[in-house]
Amino acid sequence: MRSILLAVAATLALTLPAKAEDVTVAVTAIVEHPALDAARKGVLDVLTAAGYKEGENLKFMFESAQGNPATAAQIARQFAGEGPNVIVPISTPSAQAVVSATRDIPVVFTAVSDPLGAQLVKSMDKPGGNVTGLSDMSPVAEHVALIKEILPNAKTIGYLYNSGEANSVSLLAVLKSEAEKAGLKVVESAATKSAEVQGAARALVGRADAIYVPTDNTIISALEGAVSVAEESKLPLFTADTDSVSRGAIAALGFNYYDVGKQTGEIVVRILKGENPGDIPVKVAAGSDLVVNNGAATRMGVTLPETVLKRATKTID
Structure with a gap:
């Protein structure tokens, strides 16, 4: 049985x-x-x-x-x-x-x-x-347009990135092309590890009218260091990562x-x-959000235009 x-x-x-x-x-x-x-x-x-x-x-x-x-x-x-x-x-x-x-x-x-x-x-x-x-892949042309809309008198964008990350090197080439079309110059500052991020941000003070952080994992993991420099120096900081806006960036257009x-x-x-x-x-990837941070803008000496505020999918005060 x-x-x-x-x-x-x-x-x-x-x-x-x-x-x-x-x-x-x-x-x-x-x-x-x-x-x-x-x-x-x-x-x-x-x-x-x-x-x-x-x-x-x-x-x-x-x-x-x-x-x-x-x-x-x-x-x-x-x-x-x-x-x-x-x-x-x-x-x-x-x-x-x-x-x-x-x-x-x-x-x-x-x-x-x-x-x-x-x-x-x-x-x-x-x-x-x-x-x-x-x-x-970030919509870099739209990022450049957003920076120009918020800072119409800007002449130079400071690119804060890890030069050892292939993603960020590719995006740098795209940024240079799009910035040139908009009449902007790009100044680079590299950090190869998170402990170097604050110093790399400080190296852009006096050399750039805004800081732009791509979807760079090294920089974003230590973003607070760059934000502190941006606030202290009244140097507006933008990112390609929408989750970084709540951490102190002025604005981000991304996924x-x-x-x-x-x-x-x-x-x-x-x-x-x-x-x-x-x-x-x-x-x-599909989808694109515009997130803005009024408090961060104020701390960096910027007033966000009404046109930007009306388009924002999320506003942080």
């Missing part, structure tokens, strides 16, 4: 439809800050909505490189060795590390401005191999990174359901 029951159980195990499979999704980011954290939450929420529930049939791993590229490479190798179903690197440095570490495990990058320039894929439409993802994470999560779900990542075109 016992042997019959075991045989029946074995047959059922082979023939009954399985529940949503147990899967592992490994997420890594170069550093933790509000935008990247929001992207990670967006990925997890979409997985949950699709039936992959953490602690039940989903193992959701996360590791931060704490701003260190060598640590990012170490995490990438660790994840590659553990063999999750999908790896989701958030930010360009983490994506480069993961793509270098595996040719077999599906990779869905996110918060990467220039996937081609970072050599993550050979084509946006047909990435091929094991890699696809979501680009958050809601929770939504970016959700759009990324949708790609992850497609792969978990059997699609080949190399056949999924790399997408550019």
